[in-house]
Amino acid sequence: MTDSTKQSKTFILGVAGGSGSGKTYFAKALHRALGEQATIVYQDNFYIDQSHRFDHDGGSVNFDHPESLDLKLLAQCLGELKTGSVTNIPIYDFVTHSRKQEQLKVGPAKIVIVDGILIFHPEYLRAQFDEMIFFDTPESLRYARRLERDVKERGRTPEGVQAQFLKQVKPMHDEFVEPSKHHAHSIVKDLDDYYEYFDSYKAKLLKIIG
Template sequence: MQPFVIAIAGPSGSGKSLFAETLCEEVRRDAPQLGVVLIKEDAYYRDQGQIPFEDREKVNYDHPDAIEQDLLARHLRELSAGNAVESPLYDYTIHSRQSETVRIEPAAVIIVEGILLLTDAALREAFDIKFYMDTPLDICLLRRMARDLKERGRSLDSVTTQYQETVRPMYHEFIRPSVRHADMVITRGGRNRVALDVVRNMLLSVSNDEAKA
């Protein structure tokens, strides 16, 4: 069965991860016979292990060039062809990939979430449907600060400096313009119950139709 691949894009802190994770949980609950996998674009940040740590901290991680999008696109093609892939593991605290990888098996539903998914033409071709999470920037900033301080060992100064120097400029240059490639815009963040129900029911319907075929 050809998998159904969806993209959930939008700015950092917009609720993408919560939306994608909730969607995975509910599809697995409502249709346990279906295989569902979640892939995070963040795992495909380019390895910076070959440069000093001080230089790694200066990299613009909100620019499309910071992500190995061609590898992600290739992995999605492999999964769609029924082949397993070895996904990278990224350590945000040292800005480098780990030596280990994660094996991802083909599945009926493949959900991919990330800030820059819709900026790359090859990636866009890999998706059956594309969503964009539209959340006000001030809310995104507060969520990003809380995440980076708690989960990634960042200081308040580094988070605010990064936001001013790269996050906000890259949002206006790359992320926000990519909304034109979305098939649907989702507001009110990852807890938008109506949007979750619509997307979940769509995935269940599409997957069931393909299984019957």
């Protein structure tokens, strides 16, 4: 951590990794542990409207390509939070695959946690982070978690999830997500050490909060 990040009014933490890597679990757990001193922003809310293309089971829509997201808007929102301003976060509906009319007003906090698979891909977005953590999880485990989530929470069929994983998720992970881990300050690989790592990083953020 540089002196400039220590002086920053708001500390912005990026948590990335492949779909089903455990990054969201980690980000949510940190958010709960830090309470009102922290806020969380999800990359998934920044998908562009895909309702005109979606065939109810993935189809031609590639949700794992950077162009499916408005990452510049995400960078803008983080910039506003970093200066202590309130920002408006879009809300994406994964059933209709469109943005809801209402927006989520997010106020400034000492710690802003950002969760997403592609947040380390563009340089202009990486520039917003004070620290970046990447969860490097085996593909078989990532697929099993994604299958369970998409069927239970997003109304997908197992066949559709598998087809999308092979056609889009895996190729995009290999092309965009995996290379982005080299920008991370920390890479979490050993799942057996997860809780030890979590406690250690939580303590680090509590020191930043003061």
